[in-house]
Amino acid sequence: MIKRLGTLFLGLFLGFLLAFTSVHFINDDITPKVVSEASKLIGIDFTAAERDSMIAELESNRDSYQSIRDLKLDNGIPPALNFNPIPPGKIINKTDQPIDWNLPEDVNLPDNRSDLAFYTVEELASLIKQQKISSVELTKFFLKRITQHGDTLEAIITVTEEMALEQAKKMDQELANGNYRGPLHGIPYGLKDLFAVEGYKTTWGAIPYKDQQINETATVAKKLEEAGAVLVAKTTLGALAFGDVWFDGKTRNPWNLEQGSSGSSAGSAAGTSAGLFPFAIGTETWGSIISPSNRTGTTGLRPTFGRVSRHGAMALSWSMDKVGPITRSVKDAALVFDAIHGPDGKDQTVFDLPFNYKSDIDVSDLKIGYLESALKSDYDNRQRDSLTLAKLEELGAELIPIQLPDYPVSDLSFILTAEGATAFDQLTLSNKDDEMVRQGKSAWPNLFRSARFIPAIEYIQANRARQVLIQKMDSVMQQVDMYVSPTYGGNNLLLTNLTGHPSVIVPNGFTDEGQPTSITFIGDLFDEGRILGVSQKYQQATDFHTKHPKMFTQ
Numbered sequence: 001m002i003k004r005l006g007t008l009f010l011g012l013f014l015g016f017l018l019a020f021t022s023v024h025f026i027n028d029d030i031t032p033k034v035v036s037e038a039s040k041l042i043g044i045d046f047t048a049a050e051r052d053s054m055i056a057e058l059e060s061n062r063d064s065y066q067s068i069r070d071l072k073l074d075n076g077i078p079p080a081l082n083f084n085p086i087p088p089g090k091i092i093n094k095t096d097q098p099i100d101w102n103l104p105e106d107v108n109l110p111d112n113r114s115d116l117a118f119y120t121v122e123e124l125a126s127l128i129k130q131q132k133i134s135s136v137e138l139t140k141f142f143l144k145r146i147t148q149h150g151d152t153l154e155a156i157i158t159v160t161e162e163m164a165l166e167q168a169k170k171m172d173q174e175l176a177n178g179n180y181r182g183p184l185h186g187i188p189y190g191l192k193d194l195f196a197v198e199g200y201k202t203t204w205g206a207i208p209y210k211d212q213q214i215n216e217t218a219t220v221a222k223k224l225e226e227a228g229a230v231l232v233a234k235t236t237l238g239a240l241a242f243g244d245v246w247f248d249g250k251t252r253n254p255w256n257l258e259q260g261s262s263g264s265s266a267g268s269a270a271g272t273s274a275g276l277f278p279f280a281i282g283t284e285t286w287g288s289i290i291s292p293s294n295r296t297g298t299t300g301l302r303p304t305f306g307r308v309s310r311h312g313a314m315a316l317s318w319s320m321d322k323v324g325p326i327t328r329s330v331k332d333a334a335l336v337f338d339a340i341h342g343p344d345g346k347d348q349t350v351f352d353l354p355f356n357y358k359s360d361i362d363v364s365d366l367k368i369g370y371l372e373s374a375l376k377s378d379y380d381n382r383q384r385d386s387l388t389l390a391k392l393e394e395l396g397a398e399l400i401p402i403q404l405p406d407y408p409v410s411d412l413s414f415i416l417t418a419e420g421a422t423a424f425d426q427l428t429l430s431n432k433d434d435e436m437v438r439q440g441k442s443a444w445p446n447l448f449r450s451a452r453f454i455p456a457i458e459y460i461q462a463n464r465a466r467q468v469l470i471q472k473m474d475s476v477m478q479q480v481d482m483y484v485s486p487t488y489g490g491n492n493l494l495l496t497n498l499t500g501h502p503s504v505i506v507p508n509g510f511t512d513e514g515q516p517t518s519i520t521f522i523g524d525l526f527d528e529g530r531i532l533g534v535s536q537k538y539q540q541a542t543d544f545h546t547k548h549p550k551m552f553t554q
Contacts, residue, residue, distance in 0.1 A: 030058050042455055075315050075423050082349050083319035083463075085305045085500030085525055087474045092526055096354035099338065101183055109133060117145055117275030118548050121332040124278055125183040131175065135168035135186025139230050142188045145276050146233055149552060152257065153274055154249040155267035157193045158200055158234040164188065167230040174228075183335045185228035190271050190280035193234040194241060194314035197221055204314050205246035205264075206239035208432040218312025219344040220281055220323055227339035232277055235267030240424065240444050241288060241316050245437055253295050254549035255515055262295040264288040268326045269296045274552040279327045279336055283313065285320045286416060286497050290505050290520065293326055294487050297507045297516030299535075299545060300326045301333040303341065304526045305500030307353075311346035317419040318349075319463075320497055329545055330506060330536035331359060337528060353526050361533030364396030368534070369476075369483030372401035374490045381517045384509035385486050388519045391541055392484070397534075400480055405472035409491040412466055412498055414451070418459045420444070421451035428452070466498055473499045482523045482531050492522070502528045504535045507544040516544070 032051040035058070039046060046054070086092065107126040110116060116124075116138070127133045143161055150156040171186040196202045196214035203210045221231060236251045238244050244251045244266035251266035253259040254274040261270040265282025269292035272280050282289045284302045293300030301324045308323040315321065325336035334357045343350040375385055393399060424444070427433050433445035440446070473495070476483075485492045487505060496503060501522055508519040521538075523531035539545050 030055050030062070041453060042458075069425070069429060072426055075426075076312075078315065078318050078348075079422075081318075083305065083500075084349075085470060087471045090474060090525070092353060093356070094353060095356070097356045097358075099355075099357050100359075101335065102359065103129070103183060105130070107132075113141070114554065116141055118328065118553070119278070120329050121187055121278050121327065121335055122183065122329075124187055125185070125335075128171075128175070128186045129180060135171040135175075135230060136165065138186065139164050139168040139188050139232060142232050142277050146271075149274055149276060150233075153252050153254060153261075153267075153270050153276070154246075155236050155251050155261070155270040155274070155276065156190075156233045157203055157205070157236055157246070157248075157267070160197065160200060160231050160233060163197075163199070164230050164232045167225065171228050171230065181226075181228035182339075184224065184339055186230060187228070187279075188230045188232040188277050189224065189336075190233045190235045190268055190277040191221060191231055192237050192265055192268050192280070192282050194237055194283065195221055195234075195281070196312040197231065197234065200234065202234075202314075203247065204240055205237040207247040207435040207437065208427060210247050214312070216312055219309040219346060220340050221312070223309075223340045223344075224281075224336075229339070233271070235265075235271055235280055237266055237268075237288075238263035239436055239438065240420075241283065241285060241314065242444055243438070244292070247437060254552055255297065256513075257551070259295075262291040265292050265326060269293055269298050269300070272296070272326050272328060273298050274549060279325055279332055281336075281340075282324060282326045283310075284322050284324065284497065285317050286413075287493050289322075289324050289326060290487060290493060290503060293505045294516070294518040297518075297544070297547065297549075298326050299328065299330055299333055299507070299539075300324065300505045301337055301528065301532070302497075302503045302505075303337060303528055304502045306349045306351045307341050307502075307526070307528070308337075309342075309344040309347040309350050311344055315423045317416045317423075319419060320416055322497075322500075330504065330532055330539050333504065334359075334529075334532045334536075337532075351526070355529055357529040358533050359536055361530065361537065362396075363392065363534055363537050364398075366397060366481040366530075366534065367400050367479075368392060368397045369400045369402035369480035371404065371483065371485045371489050371492065373403060374486050374492070379486060379488075380511075381486060381509075381519075384517050385519050388508045388538070389484065391538060392534075395537055395541060402476060402479060402483055404490060404492060404495060405469060405476060407469050407472060407495075408465075409469065409495045409498065412462050412469070413494060414454055415459065415462050415466065415498070417447050417451040418454045421448040421454075424448055469495070470499050473501065477501075477524045482521060482527070482534060485520050485522060487518045487520050489520075492520070496522055501525060502531060504528075504531045506535050506539055507547075508542070509544055510547070516547075
């Protein structure tokens with residue numbers, strides 16, 4: 001066994017150990033026997049003399065831990081450490097190019113007004129800009145949809161009707177006065193209920209916080225308001241951003257109500273899929289945009305880490321949380337992302353870098369990688385994913401087989417639980433975690449308690465290993481302009497969340513049972529424009545994204 005890793009390491013670990021007994025603080029003497037027993041959990045052996053020498057330092061550390069606990073730090077306070085996904089020496093494009101959205105001008109109101117539920121953002125933008133429909137009319141339409149289907153889907157926590165109608169009326173007045181804010185002017189949307197909105201509850205989907213009000217509005221909501229968007233609802237999320245079970249139910253998949261919508265951006269994806277709003281905002285730490293988008297047949301963009309401010313959002317993992325849109329089309333995702341990206345002076349992890357999107361990208365100019373071993377393995381969506389590759393070749397893409405770095409990626413996942421346990425330290429210490437709906441071994445209460453035994457040294461070592469992974473991944477990305485992966489191909493989902501790379505998930509077919517399937521496009525850091533451009537070309541050549549769950553088309 002390894003010896004002599006230092007009294008600080010064991011002191012931190014032992015502090016976690018002594019603090020954890022559901023939860024009662026312990027002030028008993030630390031003895032050499034206690035140190036010996038604690039050492040077994042972390043796989044390190046010390047001599048009797050070494051154990052004896054540690055005791056004074058361990059007791060001093062324990063006092064310090066309690067002193068810090070007494071501060072009762074709020075979830076919104078970040079650590080004085082910022083994760084940077086950019087490997088040393090990497091050159092990031094800083095040239096800002098204008099975007100021509102080329103919005104359609106020939107959009108008309110449908111004969112059956114219920115069809116508006118599945119119009120894209122750009123189609124609705126055309127109707128509003130040409131004043132064929134007012135924002136108030138459109139907002140009332142979607143509020144009615146929420147009333148009609150909200151209980152069935154269990155996708156809505158709070159309807160923000162009063163705010164929505166005020167915002168919509170303002171947008172109509174501005175347009176009448178010749179002030180058009182852009183493609184999101186007057187467009188309703190849903191917001192995952194881990195973002196604070198002043199005057200409304202922000203429940204984080206969990207019983208201990210179901211009556212919580214935060215007296216501020218998240219940056220992403222402010223930016224959308226500035227772009228003209230209208231907030232109609234705060235959507236469900238699995239409690240504290242885990243799964244699709246929240247404090248009052250389980251969010252349903254619009255394609256199969258017997259099935260959950262997956263999570264944690266459960267309500268944002270289900271509501272968009274079922275036509276309760278044209279788009280919604282979600283977040284991802286490890287699959288929370290990708291997974292529900294896959295389940296509900298929506299398009300999801302998980303941007304590069306450091307692209308969108310998380311100010312006013314619940315923190316789960318300061319080094320992994322990301323904010324992105326869930327939409328009905330790739331172009332809609334680009335429209336929304338353009339409005340929300342960029343620094344706000346509050347989230348210090350956000351980079352001031354351009355978003356260069358081109359809808360007319362030439363796929364034949366690109367080298368597109370594909371995860372050869374993953375795509376050749378035996379998995380449920382293999383045939384449809386193969387057809388996606390064939391379609392890309394048909395569009396002129398040069399396909400290049402690649403492999404992800406051979407690295408113990410799954411062994412780094414405790415970075416998330418360590419940070420999550422820190423973010424919800426007060427929940428654990430207060431025993432209010434017992435109020436959470438999910439209480440199994442894989443649920444947050446148990447994971448947060450268990451995470452208190454993660455040694456500080458091992459957490460830091462994992463992040464050092466993560467730095468190596470970032471550099472290895474950069475070597476892969478130098479071979480291609482982007483790559484395609486099965487949505488759950490190998491370690492791709494966890495790996496790219498750890499390295500901060502952006503992903504776009506799009507529907508690519510249906511199972512025999514009529515369940516949507518998907519494939520994922522992954523790009524280089526801060527290169528959302530390219531993966532959005534290519535995935536839009538793919539969508540223009542297919543029609544999977546134009547299909548909608550039949551139960552909600554009435």
